[in-house]
Amino acid sequence: MHFNISQSAFNQLLQTVSKAVATRTPKQVLTGILLNVEETTLHATAYDLEIGIEDSLDVTPDGTLEIISPGSIVIPARYLTDVVRKLPSTLLTFQVSNPYMADIRSGTAEFHLHGIDAAEFPKLPIFHSAKSLTISSLLLRQFIRSSAYAASTLEARPTLTGIHSTLHMGQMTFTATDGLRLGMFSENIPENPDFSWDAVIPAKSLTELTKLLPEQDMPVTLELSNSHSLFVIGKTHFYTRLIEGAYPDISRIIPNHFGTTVRVDTAQFANAIDRAALIARDKENHMVRMELQDRKITISSNSPEIGNVSESIETIETVGDDLVIAFNSHYVLEALRATGSDQVQVQFNGSNQPFTLHIPEEQNNLQLISPVLMR
């Protein structure tokens, strides 16, 4: 195994896959990156058995990559990434001469790193005749951003740590909830495939995936098998395990009529809550009070030890009854961030019922939050 590669291209490749390297594991091979050289392609793979990332580079005439002989080896990721990062930005030579000993040469520097037999590296899941579908990377990012934050972080109910991803009649929906709040996003898929799917994907994996999504729009292919899903972004393959078990039925908990509907400027609303949260910072539930009266919203918070705060903002539109409600400010701020629009529509059913936030005139993005009960 022998190849020459530009330092920046190699560094880029290793950085991409290193997100899937296992950090704490008794199985040493999982802490490494698998380098596999074929006739015209260099593949790099990391797989911690939860997520796996595979990226590759083809031989190009400009000399970024030049393959002399094929082969494969696993090198501990911590050392390989750091070594390559610190090498000068010229061409470097990677060669395995002795079995499992990689020589990396660049300029005057020469590293010899012990490697592990590539045969020990676990095989990535195989997707045979899986269901597949292509969507825009920007849309996928929106799907994840609108739901992932609401997933539970506690392993007590494993399905709730995932995002429920469904495809039905050409409509794709991502839903996540931790029991006290819920984030949901759905959209019609242009291609309108004639199959449906239903899977629970770990929210952590999808958050990791968003880091790989490019800034500019490009198509992403989703594939789904019984146990895994695969996202293909250009040459990068992102694999993740699926969570087993049925996701709870959430259709009944989303209210469909409301007593109060207000429309507010998102930034104004978020800033007022953020400021009120300062006083609620040390409280057990970051509780902030909101009062709606005469088309005006008053956000307030008080702490017997620290002091109090109150701020009023005008609503853009108000329909329905006045009300007083208390909520966890963190929940609402995160939901507003997930909504990501200039204006937001907030709908209530009295003080003690869950309330929703979504982009006005659009029903595809919905955030649902349970208030702190007032007695």
Added chain:
Amino acid sequence: MGQIQVMSEMLANQIAAGEVVERPASCVKELLENSMDAGAREIRVSLGEGGISFIRVQDNGAGMVEEDALLAFARHATSKLKSPRDLLRINSLGFRGEALASIAAVAKVLLQTRVPHSSQGIQVELQGGQLMTQPQPVGMPPGTVLEVHQLFFNTPARLKYLRSVQTEQSRCVAVVQTAALSRPDIRFTLEIEDRIVFQSFGRGSLREVLAGLYGAGEAAQLLSVTAHSPDYQVSGFIARPTQARASRNHLQIFINRRPVRNLALYQAVEAGYRGRLMVNRHPICALHLMMDPGLVDVNIHPHKAEVRLSEERDVAEVVQQSVTHALEIAFLVPDVRAPKAQSLPTQQTRLPLTSVDNRGSRSYQMLVREKETVLQPTQSSTTGISVDKQESNKTCGGSANYKENGLDHDLNLQDTPNLANLRPIAQALGMYIVADDGDALYIIDQHAAHERVLFERFSERLQVQQVQSMSLLAPMTLHPEPILYEAALQHLQALTELGLAVEDFGSQSLLIREVPAIWEGLDASVLTEDLLQAVVGTDRTIGASDVLRERVALQACKSAVKANHSLSQIEMEALCEALAKAKDPFHCPHGRPVLIRLTNRELEKEFRRIV
């Protein structure tokens, strides 16, 4: 012809013996109870081979006339119970009329007994329940001697399952020690292979008995507990949190002088220590509960260790409150003492319940030395108790020394909590505040101290505010263990007060609708189970709110100053001041000590200003 036959009496007795006498220790227990019920003031126990080959119990109690001596070995024969009505108000330790019959059925037994007004005693010998000889006259002091030889000689199966001699012996020792704790007014002596291994003085002082068990130094530190309620009376001693042990074996509870095992009461004692003990540490205690015999049912098991209390919750609450009170008024700052090099070469240290105590220092050693000199002359135990007159005089002499040596003085030492004068001097090693109050030097763990201050502030806030709750978007079903399910149904209201709205969902499952709004990332199902577990415990409201308090404690811990955080003089003063105002300034919320004390006297000793 039918298959069913009535068993021979001997066979029936052997079977019944399995319940009452399962090992030498249970045999010792039964015999001790008989002696105590006979009004003995002094009981001597001798063991051979862990009680397997030989048990001898001698008392100076009421004794028996010849007629009784023979009848005593018949099953269901007793002097302690006369009518069914007596069963409801049992004042004696025994009452079933089974012990002697059972022991006689599985061993070779020699009984010598003399009533005080008779000029001579009588002797009866039995083997496997059969009378071997006719009663013979014998010369002896008043009282009863019962010797059990070759226990289980005719039930090989039982013999086979006995543990090692060492194990059986330590169980027997524990039985005698427990009996001594139950009756500090009786003199107990335990001899093994002609060596005295344990002895109590019978002068009615429970602390004195405890000194024999744990060493005078430890005993002097024990806190006295007393409480009265219309129905119950609690008295005894509990250990300081620093004296905690790793097992529950040192929890001794006596109801009407009977040692009992009762989980609810154990939990009540530990609940009384709430927040003062580290995880998996258990207190030492010897508590006497006196109550109307009608309120306690001991007729549950032949061993009578398990009891049923008709008002268990009430009793537990009284116990818990008395323990908490004793700890609250005590000044729980551990003293720093330089370790003493002397070892204590006595038999005492070998006992399972006894610990080697370096701190016991001089008074303990004196006490032991007294004992040894006193006890040597009467080692051969076949003679009667009359010899002991001399000995008891000597012991009294010994006890005079014992007092002079300051133990009694220590016992009455009044702890006066006073941290108000605490003046910080400096910060040491980046994590301790050195302070003095004019009489002693204190070393304060700044993290633990701050934790305690924050913890009290947080829990106060929790008490002032009602716990707020949030409703789950979708109710959650929970399938708890049946016992938790039942508990939940009984305490729905209490749970709601803690912010947890639970409904019965039928078929052993619960529906959780609302959860307490305390911090994020709350695991509703785990919290619910924790709360339910606490509710099942003895003291429901306090127990359950403890679960929430624990979460508070965690939060307190996170925001407390850490080690290697340098504090200015002003900050240290503020911390000391806040600590002095705390309800329990001595322990952090996890039960670790907050401060330790180095008394002026200890310093003077170390610098050899006083010797």
